[in-house]
Amino acid sequence: MKSTSARVADLGTTIFAEMSALAVQTGAVNLGQGFPDTDGPADVVEQAVEAMRGGANQYPPGAGIPALREAISTHQKTWYGLDVDPDTEIAVSTGATEAIAAALLGLVDPGDEVVVLEPYYDSYVAVLGFAGGVRRPVTLRPPDFRLDLDELRAAVGPRTTTMLINSPHNPTGTVLTREELTAIRDLAVERDLTVITDEVYEHLTFDDVPHIPLATLDGMRERTLTISSAGKSFSFTGWKVGWMSGPAELVRSAVGAKQFLSYTSGAPFQPAIAYALGHDASYFERFAAILQSRRDQLCAGLSEIGFTTYVPQGTYFAQTDIRPLGYDDGIEFCLALPKTAGVVAIPTQVFYDDVATGRPLVRWAFCKQESVIAEALDRLSVLAR
Numbered sequence: 001m002k003s004t005s006a007r008v009a010d011l012g013t014t015i016f017a018e019m020s021a022l023a024v025q026t027g028a029v030n031l032g033q034g035f036p037d038t039d040g041p042a043d044v045v046e047q048a049v050e051a052m053r054g055g056a057n058q059y060p061p062g063a064g065i066p067a068l069r070e071a072i073s074t075h076q077k078t079w080y081g082l083d084v085d086p087d088t089e090i091a092v093s094t095g096a097t098e099a100i101a102a103a104l105l106g107l108v109d110p111g112d113e114v115v116v117l118e119p120y121y122d123s124y125v126a127v128l129g130f131a132g133g134v135r136r137p138v139t140l141r142p143p144d145f146r147l148d149l150d151e152l153r154a155a156v157g158p159r160t161t162t163m164l165i166n167s168p169h170n171p172t173g174t175v176l177t178r179e180e181l182t183a184i185r186d187l188a189v190e191r192d193l194t195v196i197t198d199e200v201y202e203h204l205t206f207d208d209v210p211h212i213p214l215a216t217l218d219g220m221r222e223r224t225l226t227i228s229s230a231g232k233s234f235s236f237t238g239w240k241v242g243w244m245s246g247p248a249e250l251v252r253s254a255v256g257a258k259q260f261l262s263y264t265s266g267a268p269f270q271p272a273i274a275y276a277l278g279h280d281a282s283y284f285e286r287f288a289a290i291l292q293s294r295r296d297q298l299c300a301g302l303s304e305i306g307f308t309t310y311v312p313q314g315t316y317f318a319q320t321d322i323r324p325l326g327y328d329d330g331i332e333f334c335l336a337l338p339k340t341a342g343v344v345a346i347p348t349q350v351f352y353d354d355v356a357t358g359r360p361l362v363r364w365a366f367c368k369q370e371s372v373i374a375e376a377l378d379r380l381s382v383l384a385r
Helices: 015-026 042-053 066-080 095-107 122-131 149-155 178-191 230-234 248-258 269-279 282-305 330-340 370-383
Strands: 090-094 113-118 134-139 160-166 194-198 224-229 241-245 308-310 317-321 361-365
Touching: 015 330, 042 269, 066 090, 066 241, 066 269, 090 095, 090 248, 095 122, 095 160, 095 194, 095 224, 095 241, 095 248, 113 122, 122 134, 134 149, 149 178, 160 178, 178 194, 224 230, 224 248, 230 241, 230 269, 241 248, 241 269, 282 308, 282 317, 282 370, 330 361
Parallel strands: 113 134, 113 160, 160 194, 194 224
Antiparallel strands: 090 241, 224 241, 308 317, 317 361
16 A cells, blocks of 8 residues: 655655644743744734624635735735735735745746745745755855855756745845845846745834835836735734735636645635734834844843854744854754753754755744743753853
């Protein structure tokens, strides 16, 4: 009896599931997986409850309910000046992860090369494998994790069809600058490439660093499929409401794959997110300020313990180099950490093809309550040298 397919056999269990299970087994503080430990706005929850009670419990349209597509269109116009047709240029997905999968399955053929910034979100590798695509990584290296423009250009070859760009970038926290985005634009236009952008942390940038959607640059509106979600922006990661927007032909291709994945989901959550997107624009600024304070709390504490700490410009995550504390392998360090210090973190090297660069790096999540971060830092103090 055949028990698994070749495309799944080498994937194993995600590092997030493995480390979260370890946190449960050991009672460790979980600074690994990037989920908040508090819910999002209560009035948005009430919108979902009202939708359930009002009968929004059956299949919504495959592309998403009209109210949510309208809200996404308005959001793109309000924040970025992008005119997006809610009827033909937007589709709602089961989280951004499904949107990424649908985009790659719908746009990439076997043998196509796809440029990806590494370290990368782990689903990129899996779905590219499912699609038969060939990844061409461009490495973001410490201490600044900036995009090397020469490496970017060298990664594009005759079989390259697509670039998958993640900014604000998980797991480094880098927010691409206008100069970096312009270089991506110039290369995409010159080589006639399609670009998929993963922008789920679009509202979570710090220190007045702006998020600039690639689709806003001249020449990119017509070749960019933009992906985002409500999970990170509103702390409803379990609702799994994401979306993609862009030229009708790109959205249509992605929906061609998506219709055979979930088809549709989140019936009562979609009207709630439509409400959230249009209800209180100041919410995003307040939430980013809260997360910035948690970032500062975590990074200061990790530095005091002795880690080399890289302060992120955005996202939920901070990177550290563990070598100043006498360690040199992030996987070994993270597997031992729940027992040695009662804390869980994520080894960054699992997100790199360039394993040597990633080996000493560890990712920590700060989307937690102050008391949880303080407890984790207190436990980690046993590592101080």
